[in-house]
Structures are given as C-alpha cells and as structure tokens.
Amino acid sequence: MTTKTIKHPLSAWHFLEVLLFIGPAAMFLIVFWILPILGSLGVSFTDWDFMSDGFQITGIQNYRSLLRDKNFLSAMEHTLLFACYTVLPGCGIGLILAVLVHAAGRHTPYAACLLAPWITPTVAVSIVWIWIFEPDRGLANGLLQWLGLRGLPWLQSSSTALAAVSIVTVWKNLGYVMLLFLGPLSQIPKEYYEAAALDGAGVLQRFRKITLPLLAPSTCFVGLIMTVESLRAYDQIQILTQGGPAGSTRTLLYLYYQLGFEQFRMGQAAAAVVILTIIGLFLAWVQNRVKGVFYEI
Amino acid sequence: MKSDLIRIRLLHVFLGIFSVLMALPFLWMFVSSLKTKEEVLDPSRLLPAQPQWGNYLSILTDSPIPGYLGNSLFVALAVVCLQLICSTLFAYGITFLKFRGRTWLYRIVLVTYMVPTAATYIPCYMLLSRFHLLDTFQGLILSNGVSVFGIFLLRHAFTQLPPDAMEAARMDGAGHFTVLTHIVMPMTRPAYITFTLLAFIGTYNSYMWPSLITDSPQRSLVSQGLRRFLFEGGAYGTQWALVMAAGAVVVIPLLLLLALGGHWITDGIADGHS
Numbered sequence: 374m375t376t377k378t379i380k381h382p383l384s385a386w387h388f389l390e391v392l393l394f395i396g397p398a399a400m401f402l403i404v405f406w407i408l409p410i411l412g413s414l415g416v417s418f419t420d421w422d423f424m425s426d427g428f429q430i431t432g433i434q435n436y437r438s439l440l441r442d443k444n445f446l447s448a449m450e451h452t453l454l455f456a457c458y459t460v461l462p463g464c465g466i467g468l469i470l471a472v473l474v475h476a477a478g479r480h481t482p483y484a485a486c487l488l489a490p491w492i493t494p495t496v497a498v499s500i501v502w503i504w505i506f507e508p509d510r511g512l513a514n515g516l517l518q519w520l521g522l523r524g525l526p527w528l529q530s531s532s533t534a535l536a537a538v539s540i541v542t543v544w545k546n547l548g549y550v551m552l553l554f555l556g557p558l559s560q561i562p563k564e565y566y567e568a569a570a571l572d573g574a575g576v577l578q579r580f581r582k583i584t585l586p587l588l589a590p591s592t593c594f595v596g597l598i599m600t601v602e603s604l605r606a607y608d609q610i611q612i613l614t615q616g617g618p619a620g621s622t623r624t625l626l627y628l629y630y631q632l633g634f635e636q637f638r639m640g641q642a643a644a645a646v647v648i649l650t651i652i653g654l655f656l657a658w659v660q661n662r663v664k665g666v667f668y669e670i
Numbered sequence: 671m672k673s674d675l676i677r678i679r680l681l682h683v684f685l686g687i688f689s690v691l692m693a694l695p696f697l698w699m700f701v702s703s704l705k706t707k708e709e710v711l712d713p714s715r716l717l718p719a720q721p722q723w724g725n726y727l728s729i730l731t732d733s734p735i736p737g738y739l740g741n742s743l744f745v746a747l748a749v750v751c752l753q754l755i756c757s758t759l760f761a762y763g764i765t766f767l768k769f770r771g772r773t774w775l776y777r778i779v780l781v782t783y784m785v786p787t788a789a790t791y792i793p794c795y796m797l798l799s800r801f802h803l804l805d806t807f808q809g810l811i812l813s814n815g816v817s818v819f820g821i822f823l824l825r826h827a828f829t830q831l832p833p834d835a836m837e838a839a840r841m842d843g844a845g846h847f848t849v850l851t852h853i854v855m856p857m858t859r860p861a862y863i864t865f866t867l868l869a870f871i872g873t874y875n876s877y878m879w880p881s882l883i884t885d886s887p888q889r890s891l892v893s894q895g896l897r898r899f900l901f902e903g904g905a906y907g908t909q910w911a912l913v914m915a916a917g918a919v920v921v922i923p924l925l926l927l928l929a930l931g932g933h934w935i936t937d938g939i940a941d942g943h944s
Contacts, residue, residue, distance in 0.1 A: 387769075390846060394763030395775070398756035401816035405794055406782050412793030470688070477681050479940075485932030486689040489696065492935070493924050494875040496893035497917045500900055501699045504910055510713045512698055544692070549939065556940035576677075605786055608877045612897060626788055634882055639792055650789045657784035 410650075417643035424637060435644035445645070447620060448628040451535060455624055456603040458539035459546065464596050466543070467550030472584060474551060475558045484555070487548035495545065495608035502541045503528065503613060531621035534614050538622050541609050546602065550595060557591040558584070590663070597660040601653055625649050696921070703914035710911045725915040734887055735916045738895030739923075745807060745891060746873040749814045753869050754862075757820035762850050764821075765828040766836065783818045791882060798883055805884050810891075813883070814873060820865050823942060827861035828854060864938030867931055871924060892920045 417435055421428035439445045474483050490498060505512045506527035514524030527537045561584070569579050607626050610616060616623035616631065623631070626649060633642030690697075702710050704721040729735050763769075764776055794813055795804075803809030831854065839849050855862065877893035884890060890898065899916050928935065 391763060391767050391769045394759045394767060394846070396759075398760035398816045398821065399775075401756060401812075402779065402782065402818075404797070405813050405815065406785075406790055406818070407778070409790035409793035409797070410782070410785055412796075413789050416792060473681060473685055477678075477685055480933060481685075482932075483685045483689055484936045484940075485928055487692055488932070488936060488939075489693065489925060489928060492871055492928050493696075493921045494877070494893045494896070496875075496877050496896050497920050498695060500896060500913060500917055501695045504702065504914070505695060505698060510711055512694075515713050544695070547692070552936055552939040555936075556942075559940075601784075605788070607788075608893070611877070612900075626786070629788060630878075633792055643792055646786070646789045646791075650785050653786050654781075654784050 413643045413646055413650075415643075416639055417647045419640050421639045422637055423639050428640075431640065435640045436648075439641060439644050439648070444620060444623070444628065448623050448625050451622065452604065452624045452626075454535060455539060455542075455606065455622075456600050458536060459542045459603050459606075460596055460599045462539075463543045463546050463550050463599055464592065467547055467595070468554050468588070468592065470547065470551040471554035471558050472580065475555060479555065479559060484548070484552065487551055489548065490545045491547075491549045496612055498545065499541060499609045499612035502537075502609075506537055506613075528614055529618060531617075531619045534618055534622050538609055538613050541613065542603070542606060545609070546599065550599060553595045553598065554588065554591060557588060561587050593663045594660065597656055597663070601656050604649060604653055604656075625652075696925075699914050699917055699921070703911060703918045705911045707909070707911060710914075722911065725911050726919065729912065729915045729919050733899065733912075733916065734895060735892075735899065735919055737887070738890050738892045739920065741807075741888075741890060741895075742874045742892040745810050746870050748807075748811045749873045750866055750869045752811065752815045753817040753820050754866065756816045757824055757865070758850070758855070760816075761821050761824035761828055762846070762854065765825055766849075766854075767846070779818060779821060783822065787879070791879065795882060805886055805889055807889060809883055810880055810889070813879070814876075817865075817869060820869060823861055823865050823938075824858070826942070827858040831857055860934070860937070863931070863934045864942070867927070867935050868938065871927070871935075874924070896920055 418430055418432055419428045420431045420434070470487065474481065474487075477483060508514055508524060508526055508529060511527075513527060517524050525533055528534050565583050565587075566579055569583060574582065604624075604626065606624065607630065610622055610624065610627050611630075614622040616627045625645060629642050629645040629649065632638045632645060701717060703725055704723070705715075705718040706722055709715050709718050764772060764779075798804050798809045798813065803812065835853055835857070836849055839853055844852070874891070875893060876891065877897075880891045881894040881897075884894065887895065887898065896916060900913055
C-alpha cells in the first residue's frame with residue numbers, strides 16, 4: 374500500500390491535500406476534545422486530588438462512593454426535576470408560540486423579540502432576575518402583592534429556589550424552542566389547512582387534527598434537545614443560587630463543578646461528569662432512534 | 671373574511687403583549703439603571719423621577735466594564751476567525767474529498783458533539799496549565815479553536831449544493847482550494863453568516879470555561895467580569911442601579927446585533943435542525 378503511494382505523485386499529493394483540509398480541525402479536536410474526554414474517563418478511576426503529584430488507581434471506587442453519597446443522589450433528583458420543570462413548560466408554550474408566530478408571519482419582529490433572552494449573556498440576565506426575585510423589594514413579589522397574593526421567598530428558600538431557577542431558564546429558552554418548532558411548522562403544506570377549513574374545521578380542531586400529529590416527531594426531537602440542554606445548565610445556577618439553599622439547586626453538572634473546582638476531588642468529579650456524559654449519550658441515542666422510527670419508513 | 675381580520679388583529683395584540691412580557695426583565699434593567707441609589711431600593715417607585723444618565727457615564731469611564739467588553743470582543747472575534755477557518759476546511763474535506771476512514775472520522779465527530787463540554791474541562795485545564803496558557807488570551811482562544819457545531823452546520827450546507835457546479839470547475843482544472851473559495855463559500859453564504867453570528871454570540875457570552883481558566887480582571891470576559899462587579903463592587907446588593915447599568919452596557923451590543931441581523935439568526939435556528 375505504502376509503496377503504491379510513493380510511486381504515484383498524485384496519490385502523495387492527494388494525501389497532503391486531505392491533511393491540509395482535515396488537519397487543523399482534527400488537531401484541535403484531538404487535543405481539546407477527544408484526548409480530554411478519554412482523560413476524564415481515566416481520572417475517574419483514580420483518587421487524584423490535584424494538589425499531590427501522585428495518585429492511585431482505585432478502580433470503580435469513585436463511582437461506588439458517588440452512588441452512596443447523599444449529595445450525588447439529591448443532585449440526580451434535582452437534575453431530573455430541573456429537566457421536567459424546564460422542558461415540559463418550555464416545549465408546551467414554545468409550540469403554541471410557534472403556531473401563533475407562524476400565523477402572524479415568520480418575518481414579523483416577534484421571532485427576534487422572543488429570542489432576545491437566549492441571545493444575551495445568561496450571567497447578565499440572571500443578575501437582573503436576582504433583583505426581580507428580591508423578596509422585599511423585587512418586582513416579582515411586587516406584582517404578586519399587587520394581585521393580592523402573598524409574596525414568595527423565591528431564591529432564598531430550598532422549597533422554591535429550583536422552581537425560580539427553572540422560571541429563568543424557561544424564559545431564556547422560550548424563543549429558541551419556538552424557533553425549533555417554527556422550521557418544521559412552515560413545512561406543513563398550506564393545502565391541509567385550507568381543505569380542513571373548507572370542511573368546516575375550527576382553529577382548535579385544525580391544530581389538534583393537523584398540526585399536532587404532523588409535529589409529533591419534531592416535538593419529540595425538540596424535547597430531547599432541550600433535555601440535553603437542561604443537563605448543561607450552569608451559568609444561571611452559579612449566579613442565582615450557587616447550588617443552594619441547602620443544595621436544593623445543585624444539579625449533576627453543578628456538583629461536578631463543586632467537586633472538581635471547589636474541593637479539588639478530581640477523581641470523583643470526573644466520575645460525576647462521566648455519568649453525566651453517559652446520560653447525554655443515552656439521550657442522543659434515543660433521539661437517533663426516534664428519528665429513525667419517524668422518518669425512515 | 672371579516673372574522674379572519676379580527677382574528678389576525680387579536681393575534682398581533684396577543685403576541686405584542688407577550689413580547690413585552692418577555693422583554694420585561696430587560697425593561698426593568700433599563701429602568702432600574704436610570705434610578706438613584708435610593709429610588710432603586712424603593713419598591714413603590716416604578717420609574718425614576720429624573721433619569722440618572724450619570725450611572726452610565728460612571729460605568730463607561732470609571733469601572734472595569736469597558737475593559738471586559740474589549741476582552742470579550744477581542745476573544746470572540748479571534749475565536750470566530752479560527753473556528754471559521756478550521757470548520758470550513760474540515761467540512762469541505764469531509765464532504766468533497768475522498769479518502770479512507772472518512773465516514774469513520776465523521777462518526778467520531780458526531781459522538782464528540784453529543785458529549786457535554788464539561789467532560790473535557792479537567793484534562794483541558796491540566797493541559798493549559800502544563801503549557802502556561804492559564805489566564806492568557808491564547809489559552810482562551812486556542813481551547814475554543816474548533817466548533818463541532820460549526821462543522822455540522824457547514825457540512826449540512828455543503829451537502830445541499832448541486833454537484834454539477836463543482837464538477838464543472840474541477841473539470842476545468844480548478845484545485846480544491848479554488849472550488850472552496852470561488853464556488854462553495856459564495857453559494858453557502860447564509861450558513862456562514864448564521865455560523866459567524868452564533869459563534870460570536872456564544873463566545874462573547876461564555877462563562878463557565880473562561881471563568882475556570884482565567885482569574886485576573888485583565889483577561890476576564892464580560893460574563894465573569896459582570897459577576898465580579900456584582901459581588902465585589904461594594905457589598906452584595908448595594909449598588910443595584912450601577913449593576914443594572916453595567917448589565918445594560920453588556921447587553922445592548924447584542925440586542926443591536928439581534929435588531930440588525932436577527933433574521934439570519936432566527937432562520938438559521940429554525941431551518942438548521944429540521
């Protein structure tokens with residue numbers, strides 16, 4: 374094989390060409406993605422603590438102690454709850470908004486307007502939300518009191534903090550989810566609706582009988598994308614609650630950050646992020662399967 | 671027909687109100703940023719008696735915020751350039767060049783895309799520290815040198831091109847590089863604009879990774895800088911009007927970008943995933 378490559382100058386040139394095109398990105402991918410991912414997997418089997426030079430290979434000890442750790446189990450629970458709190462309302466409202474924006478015309482300013490929270494830095498808007506959620510002087514409780522309701526402690530109580538962080542997250546993602554639905558929505562042929570309207574179907578009936586079934590695959594898809602997105606939430610948690618109060622907003626990713634970059638327990642942190650990765654890959658696999666079920670036949 | 675017209679009007683009224691509600695946190699930020707120290711703490715006052723434009727003046731002249739803005743702008747532009755070059759070459763290679771292991775390579779990239787970025791942080795941190803790149807712009811830029819998302823976006827655009835145009839050029843003896851710059855790139859301009867905007871915004875806003883590898887205010891991007899301004903600039907919660915003005919200064923460039931090039935971003939997201 375190699376002799377052949379050397380014999381034909383064209384072949385050698387082709388090899389060089391491929392290298393020229395693939396090389397730069399491949400180098401970055403290997404150095405900053407592939408090797409580090411394998412590295413994390415490796416570290417997760419050690420007791421490395423960052424400070425000392427040496428480490429010992431401890432096998433699956435990190436995973437075992439994580440699974441027995443109260444903090445880890447509650448972080449798993451919060452991750453699941455956070456996913457439910459953000460994905461379900463986000464997709465529901467996002468779908469309705471997409472239908473409305475589609476009806477109003479895709480190039481009306483609404484789409485860009487709704488995307489503003491997604492475009493702006495999470496840190497900046499989270500700071501505004503801290504101020505809105507302020508129990509005594511904030512806008513949120515001001516509005517509740519104006520409506521004759523009692524104010525809530527929002528970020529300051531472990532019973533409401535995760536919901537408050539979820540509200541910020543839904544608000545931030547809504548425009549994005551809406552756009553993810555808008556694409557497939559504009560691919561539904563207009564004739565379907567016209568025919569249904571001629572048969573006397575009302576707006577709601579058309580939504581239920583045409584839009585919903587035809588968007589079922591996209592809904593599944595968007596739901597999975599947003600679930601993966603919820604696993605990656607960090608910025609708003611770091612600014613709004615730092616995982617508190619009493620660990621009530623500590624998700625798996627935030628636990629990873631605290632283990633690794635606050636407590637320098639690198640082995641355990643790596644094990645946590647490996648578990649996070651496995652969940653992410655599993656969701657991606659499901660996503661692929663769903664796509665196959667809906668589109669292949 | 672008439673009921674349709676009323677329905678459309680109602681639709682616009684509803685979407686208008688909803689958009690304002692969604693924009694409420696931004697409006698509240700701008701309103702609060704124009705208040706005095708006392709007004710901002712008084713929940714009964716919705717609007718400032720006299721807009722305190724001085725808050726903005728002191729943020730722009732007497733705070734580290736403009737420096738953070740400059741850092742974010744510089745790093746984001748550098749990262750966008752690097753990502754554009756790497757992703758373009760890679761996407762072209764994987765779409766149009768024939769070589770062994772091509773599908774294999776594509777699968778690896780696909781799996782990489784599914785892995786949360788956080789999984790790379792500990793080893794990447796070690797790597798940057800080994801090469802003395804912690805707390806440097808070089809470290810920030812190089813560690814973001816490739817965008818897997820960009821590779822997918824461009825590859826997708828490339829596969830939609832009619833093969834005839836490229837084949838004709840190849841027949842005329844044009845090299846791959848000429849085909850790329852004279853045919854492929856001009857024909858996929860929308861994908862390039864979308865990618866450039868999203869990559870720029872993503873880097874400008876990025877927080878977790880930059881805050882792990884940089885420490886000094888001289889290298890902080892806006893997100894990390896704003897957080898520092900919130901927690902260090904006076905005790906927690908005292909200077910809310912100034913904090914809001916700082917937030918506004920950081921947010922306004924992006925809102926302008928959205929107002930000017932919004933449809934590139936919205937179309938890119940809406941049509942990219944379907």
